[in-house]
Amino acid sequence: MFKKYAFTSMKYISLLRGINVSGQKKILMADLRDLYVDLGFSEVVSYIQSGNVIFDSRKSAKSCISIIQEGIKTAYGFDVPVQILTVDQWRKTIDSNPFLMVEPEIPIEQLYVTFLAEKPKKEDVESLKDFYFGEDAWTLAGAIIYCKYATRYSNSKLNNNFIEKKLKVSATSRNWKTTLKLLELSTASIKK
Numbered sequence: 001m002f003k004k005y006a007f008t009s010m011k012y013i014s015l016l017r018g019i020n021v022s023g024q025k026k027i028l029m030a031d032l033r034d035l036y037v038d039l040g041f042s043e044v045v046s047y048i049q050s051g052n053v054i055f056d057s058r059k060s061a062k063s064c065i066s067i068i069q070e071g072i073k074t075a076y077g078f079d080v081p082v083q084i085l086t087v088d089q090w091r092k093t094i095d096s097n098p099f100l101m102v103e104p105e106i107p108i109e110q111l112y113v114t115f116l117a118e119k120p121k122k123e124d125v126e127s128l129k130d131f132y133f134g135e136d137a138w139t140l141a142g143a144i145i146y147c148k149y150a151t152r153y154s155n156s157k158l159n160n161n162f163i164e165k166k167l168k169v170s171a172t173s174r175n176w177k178t179t180l181k182l183l184e185l186s187t188a189s190i191k192k
Contacts, residue, residue, distance in 0.1 A: 009042070009056040009157070012064060013090050013182050015115055017074075017081040017172040018050025025078050027051075045185055051179065052079070054186045063168045081170040083115050087186045094183055097176075098139050099148045111176035112153055113162060114145040120167040128166045133158040145171075 016032075019025045029046040032053060041055040041064070054106055057064050061084040061095040068082045085093070093113060099106055128138075135150030136158045145163060149156055153175065160173040174182075 010061075010086045011043075011054070011056055011186055012061060012084050013087065013186055014055065014064070014068060015083045015085075015172045015174065017078055017083070017170060018055070019051040020049045025076070025080060026145060027072070027076060035071055037077055037138055044078075047182060048178065050174075050178075051172075052174070054182065056147075064078065067156045081117065081172070083113070083117055087183070090179075090183055090186065093144055094179060096141060096144075097146050099137070099139070099146060099170050104119050106148065108180075110149050111150075111151065112147040112164055112173050113176070114144040114171050114173040115178055116145065116163075116167065117170040119143045120125055124169075125170070126169045128163070131166070132155070145172075147179050155156075159183045 010027045016027075019027050027131060030110045031050060032051070033046050036053055036055050043054070043055050043056040045054045046052060047054070059067070064084055065082045069080060072078070072080045072082075096111070097111065100112060120140075133156060136156045137148045138158060139146050147153075147158060149158070152160065153173075160171055163173075
């Protein structure tokens with residue numbers, strides 16, 4: 001006889017790539033939250049218009065990615081790359097920022113993090129190292145790129161599209177303020 005196991009729900013942070021940018025792939029956040037609920041997820045919370053959604057599910061992250069991508073394709077007719085991290089993975093990302101380890105007082109506006117869909121190939125990382133970005137700096141940790149900008153992200157060649165092109169992997173970037181806020185929102189809903 002098989003024992004029944006109660007699988008507990010996991011808190012996830014999902015990042016949608018390229019929605020609501022320059023009028024492209026427009027999805028209202030209220031509609032996106034409703035879609036997540038319709039897809040069977042619970043405790044759904046969104047943050048700002050750029051596709052950040054916190055939710056609970058008993059399914060694996062990989063399964064959730066497929067469900068969300070298919071749900072968006074069915075509802076809106078376009079493909080949206082989705083990445084998902086657990087709250088523990090998100091916290092580790094924040095705690096491991098190498099720029100803050102060296103210079104804890106860096107202005108928050110100078111920091112970004114780029115989440116890669118997978119760890120890039122060594123030769124593609126080497127090709128990214130060949131480019132000079134002035135005073136802008138980056139470092140790779142697995143499938144995460146930490147960036148520090150001398151002025152503004154929007155003024156830099158070291159941006160999400162460039163990183164994707166050079167590393168040949170889907171990526172999505174978030175500023176440090178959003179990164180911190182998503183941890184705050186996801187842990188607040190855990191404490192309820």
